[in-house]
Amino acid sequence: MSRVVIDPVTRIEGHLRIETEVNGGRVTDAWSSGTMFRGIELILRGRDPREAWIWAQRICGVCTTVHALASVRAVENALNIQIPDNARLVRNLIAGSQNVQDHVVHFYHLHALDWVDVTLALKADPAKTSQLAQSISEWPKSSATYFKGVQDRVKALVASRQLSLFSSGDWGHPAYQLPPEANLLAVAHYIEALDMQRDFIRIHAVLGGKNPHLQTFLVGGMATAIDGTEPEAVINPERITLFNELVTRAQTFVNQVYIPDVLAVAGFYKEWFGYGEGLGNFMAYGDYPAGSINDPSRFFFPRGVILGRDLSTVHPLDPGKIAEYVSHSYYDYSVGDQASLPPARGETQPHYSGPKPPYEYLNTDAKYSWLKAPRYDDKAVEVGPLARTLIAYASGNAAVKQAVDGVLGHFNAPPTVLFSTLGRIAARAVEAQIVAGQLGNWVAELDDNMSRGDVRIHDGSMWDPESWPKSCAGFGLEEAPRGSLGHWVEIENKHIVNYQAVVPSTWNAGPRDAHGQRGAYEAALLNTPIADPERPLEVLRTVHSFDPCLACAVHVIDGQGHRYGHESVTVPDLPAPACSAAEMGGL
Ligand code: NFE
Ligand code: MG
Numbered sequence: 001m002s003r004v005v006i007d008p009v010t011r012i013e014g015h016l017r018i019e020t021e022v023n024g025g026r027v028t029d030a031w032s033s034g035t036m037f038r039g040i041e042l043i044l045r046g047r048d049p050r051e052a053w054i055w056a057q058r059i060c061g062v063c064t065t066v067h068a069l070a071s072v073r074a075v076e077n078a079l080n081i082q083i084p085d086n087a088r089l090v091r092n093l094i095a096g097s098q099n100v101q102d103h104v105v106h107f108y109h110l111h112a113l114d115w116v117d118v119t120l121a122l123k124a125d126p127a128k129t130s131q132l133a134q135s136i137s138e139w140p141k142s143s144a145t146y147f148k149g150v151q152d153r154v155k156a157l158v159a160s161r162q163l164s165l166f167s168s169g170d171w172g173h174p175a176y177q178l179p180p181e182a183n184l185l186a187v188a189h190y191i192e193a194l195d196m197q198r199d200f201i202r203i204h205a206v207l208g209g210k211n212p213h214l215q216t217f218l219v220g221g222m223a224t225a226i227d228g229t230e231p232e233a234v235i236n237p238e239r240i241t242l243f244n245e246l247v248t249r250a251q252t253f254v255n256q257v258y259i260p261d262v263l264a265v266a267g268f269y270k271e272w273f274g275y276g277e278g279l280g281n282f283m284a285y286g287d288y289p290a291g292s293i294n295d296p297s298r299f300f301f302p303r304g305v306i307l308g309r310d311l312s313t314v315h316p317l318d319p320g321k322i323a324e325y326v327s328h329s330y331y332d333y334s335v336g337d338q339a340s341l342p343p344a345r346g347e348t349q350p351h352y353s354g355p356k357p358p359y360e361y362l363n364t365d366a367k368y369s370w371l372k373a374p375r376y377d378d379k380a381v382e383v384g385p386l387a388r389t390l391i392a393y394a395s396g397n398a399a400v401k402q403a404v405d406g407v408l409g410h411f412n413a414p415p416t417v418l419f420s421t422l423g424r425i426a427a428r429a430v431e432a433q434i435v436a437g438q439l440g441n442w443v444a445e446l447d448d449n450m451s452r453g454d455v456r457i458h459d460g461s462m463w464d465p466e467s468w469p470k471s472c473a474g475f476g477l478e479e480a481p482r483g484s485l486g487h488w489v490e491i492e493n494k495h496i497v498n499y500q501a502v503v504p505s506t507w508n509a510g511p512r513d514a515h516g517q518r519g520a521y522e523a524a525l526l527n528t529p530i531a532d533p534e535r536p537l538e539v540l541r542t543v544h545s546f547d548p549c550l551a552c553a554v555h556v557i558d559g560q561g562h563r564y565g566h567e568s569v570t571v572p573d574l575p576a577p578a579c580s581a582a583e584m585g586g587l
Contacts, residue, residue, distance in 0.1 A: 001028075003361055004533050007035070009543060010168070011110045013062040014550025016509060018521070019362060020539055022530050027539065030518075030525035031364045032509050034371040034550050037330070041348045044499040049075045049491050050219045050463075052499065056487060057213050059501065060551045064212030065098055065204070066480035067501065070487040073293060073476025075219045078491055079468060082292060084456040087221035089446045090207055090235075092288050092300075093243070094214060095478070096435045096442065097203045100250055102481035103385070103432040104200075104258055106547045107425070108193035114541045115265050116186040117176040118166045121154055124184035132181045136264050139256040141192065150188040170537045177268050186265065189257055196257075200250045206239060221458030228450045240447045247439045254429075254436045262429040263410055266422050273413060276421030276542040278524035279380050280309035282387035283507075285317065285486065287479035288438070300438060301388050301479050302395045305376060309419055311394040317376075319475065322486070324372040324502065325513040328364075330354065331372065338514045340375060343488040344473060346500035369511040371550075373519060374502050382520040383483025383507045384546060389427035390418060399437070403430045421524070424545040465494040480504050482547050505549045521546060 007017035015036045021029040040059050044052055053071035060067060069091060076083065083091075126147040133142035157163060170176075178186070201211050207224055208214025216223045216234075227233035266272075286296050286303030296303040304314035323340035326333055332349045333341060341347060353367050362368040373380075381387070392400035393415070407426050408415060417423060449455075462468065471492040478485045483504030490498040510519040521543055528538050 002533055004530070004536050004539070005361065006536060006539060006543075009540065009548065011113070011544065012548040012550065013060060014505075014548070016543070016548050016550045017362070018525070018539060018543060019364065020525060020528075020530075020536070022533050022536075025530055027525045027528040027530060030522045030539075031362065031368060032371075032511060032519055032521040032543075033362055033369040034509060036550065037350050037352075037370045038501075039350075041346075041499050041501060044496050047496050048465075048494070049078070049489060049496050050465075052489065052496060053217045053219070056499075056501065057217075059503070060549060061212040062549050062551060063098070063102065063480045063482060063485075063504075065094060065208065065214045066478060066485055067487070067503075068214065068217045069095055070476040070478045070480075070485050070501070071489075072217050072219050073478065074474050074487040074489040075476075075491075076293075076474070077476055078472045078474025078489055079219070079462045081220050081459055081462050083221045083459055086226055086235075086446060086449055086454065086457045087459075088289055088291075088293075089442050089449070090222045090224055090457070092442045093439060093446070094204060094207050095480075096288065096439050097201065097247075097250075099479075099481050100254065100432050100436045100439070101197045101201050102547075103428050104193055104254070105197050106428065106481075107258060107262065108190045110547065111425070111544045112186055112190055112265075113166070113169055114537060114544055115176070115269060116178060116183050116190075117171055117173070118154065118169060118183065118187055119158070119171040120176070120178070120180045121151060121184040121187045122158065122180075124151065124180035126151060126184070129181040129184045129188075132264075133185055137256045137260040139260075141188070147184055147188060150191065151184055153191075154187060170535045173535055173537050174531050175537050178265065179268075182264060182268065186261060189261055192257065193253075196250070196253045200246055200253075203243060203246050206234065206242065218458055220460055220463060221456075224457060226446070226450055226455045226457055228453075228455075235446065235450065237447075237450075240443060240450075243443045244440060247436070247443060250439070251433075251436045254433050259429055259433055262426060263407070266411070266426065269422065270411065272422040272541065273411070273417040273420045275528055275538075276424070276524045276545060277419040278520050279382050279518075280307075280419060281376075281379050281381040282306040282390050283317065283376050283381040283383055283484055284388045284391045285319075285477040285479060285484045286391075287477075302392050302397060304391045304395065305381065306387075306390055306394060307379070309416070311390065311415060314391055314394050319477065319486070321377040322374060322502065323378075324374045324506075326367075326372055327514040328367050328511040329369050329372045330367050340378070340514070343486065343500040343502050344475065344490070346488065346498065348500070371506050371510045372502075373510040373513040373517075374507050375513055375517075378515070380513070380517045380519060380523070381507065382524075383504050384424070385428040385431045385481075385483075386418065386424045387483060388479060389431055399434050400430070403434060421542045421545045428547070468494060482549055483507060503549075505546075508546045509548055509550065521548075 053068040056071040057068035204211035226235040286299040288300035290298040
């Protein structure tokens with residue numbers, strides 16, 4: 001038996017450590033540890049709830065903007081505000097385009113190199129690569145000359161000995177199974193996807209002023225002027241044309257590059273439909289309202305819970321059943337560390353109790369992660385594209401059913417293969433296709449409202465804090481690219497007294513709970529085959545299939561530059577905010 005540690009896991013956002021026990025070439029146990037502390041929940045205390053989104057959005061720059069949306073939804077829920085239809089559409093467009101861009105970036109730039117050996121691309125025959133490309137897609141960049149050019153670029157990179165973005169790979173690992181031509185094809189698309197995602201996300205630059213960290217959210221709506229007759233307005237007929245162009249290009253890329261690549265790569269790794277299952281429990285809050293946020297029955301992504309891999313029943317979701325444990329997390333609870341607390345009464349009292357660095361292994365019998373362990377109805381659940389896709393599939397969503405059945409038909413496989421590492425990858429691609437397909441409809445709805453003279457984008461009726469109740473509380477739920485995201489806010493005397501965020505990667509990457517139930521990563525790693533314990537590439541395949549983002553678990557750095565991480569420290573009482581986020585300008 002040996003313990004195999006990966007720390008840090010790279011090609012993710014943030015700081016993740018995975019410890020596994022390997023016996024006879026298989027993972028027999030696993031622990032997932034977030035190695036940094038997230039302090040934003042504490043930073044938000046005492047602040048004006050109308051500016052919470054500006055701070056909360058800084059939780060992360062990968063799932064950029066999603067925390068702004070969860071935050072304004074939480075405050076609107078607390079203050080009982082209904083946003084105008086145009087704000088709903090702009091928010092759907094922002095979040096939907098984030099979903100598509102994030103999924104493309106994940107597959108090509110964060111995950112593909114677990115499956116693609118860049119060095120083998122040098123051995124490919126460009127003519128055969130061209131044949132392969134043309135056999136799986138109509139994408140025009142598919143000539144032998146084109147692939148020869150890509151190969152020459154990689155050759156020059158290798159010759160320079162500065163592998164740059166391709167450095168530190170496990171090149172030559174026996175678990176790589178693609179033929180050289182498929183490797184060259186994937187490398188070409190890796191490079192093309194860099195351009196595609198940059199071009200596409202201009203939609204955020206227009207709707208949000210910039211990317212990442214969009215600037216146009218407002219409690220009550222959006223600050224994006226819409227006016228069909230005004231050339232200076234953010235949304236006008238010219239911009240609608242631009243959105244349609246960007247969306248069409250994204251749809252084409254997803255349909256002609258991303259989806260065929262996923263199918264082609266998966267075809268060489270079919271055994272990974274049998275590894276990486278995990279918990280068999282899935283949860284989605286659902287998202288993309290068609291009307292009021294309070295009517296989840298009309299969400300584009302349905303809400304629900306699947307338990308015990310039973311696709312015949314989608315259980316209704318009750319947000320009151322969400323609670324977080326800290327029995328294996330570096331926090332104290334006033335109610336004792338074996339109890340769980342719902343986020344509405346959540347506590348953030350950091351208390352590092354792990355080994356003093358440098359250390360070889362974590363004490364995984366005790367506390368071992370900065371992530372809490374969220375549970376639904378006391379069960380560990382997986383969130384993310386696979387959860388959403390399964391819940392939509394099991395709910396009978398026609399578009400999802402057609403897309404998923406297409407993938408299953410391609411492999412002549414039953415739906416149970418989706419409970420796997422490859423299932424997660426396929427579900428993410430299917431989701432990108434479906435959301436990209438929907439973006440144009442939201443653009444059309446926006447255009448339609450504008451043409452009818454409906455230009456309302458903000459409800460200011462509750463803007464004045466004097467109009468607020470003395471105390472109130474609310475929560476905002478959302479589907480971020482990596483899964484279900486919730487922010488909970490408690491407001492008293494016009495200020496935030498408690499703020500709790502439970503993010504997708506907390507659900508998936510969290511540690512064991514008081515009952516010893518594993519988190520999703522930990523469960524998914526069981527039985528993973530390991531060809532070489534010195535280079536546990538297979539562990540990375542499953543962990544990356546969740547698209548980890550641990551940045552949502554981030555340091556606090558105080559005014560003297562002290563960092564709060566490994567070494568135990570008490571977090572100081574943060575001073576009352578001296579100025580508002582808006583006054584700080586450059587945030
Ligand atoms: Ni920081 Fe995120 C997403 C959120 S966390 S990347 O998607 O919320 O898993
Ligand atoms: Mg939290």
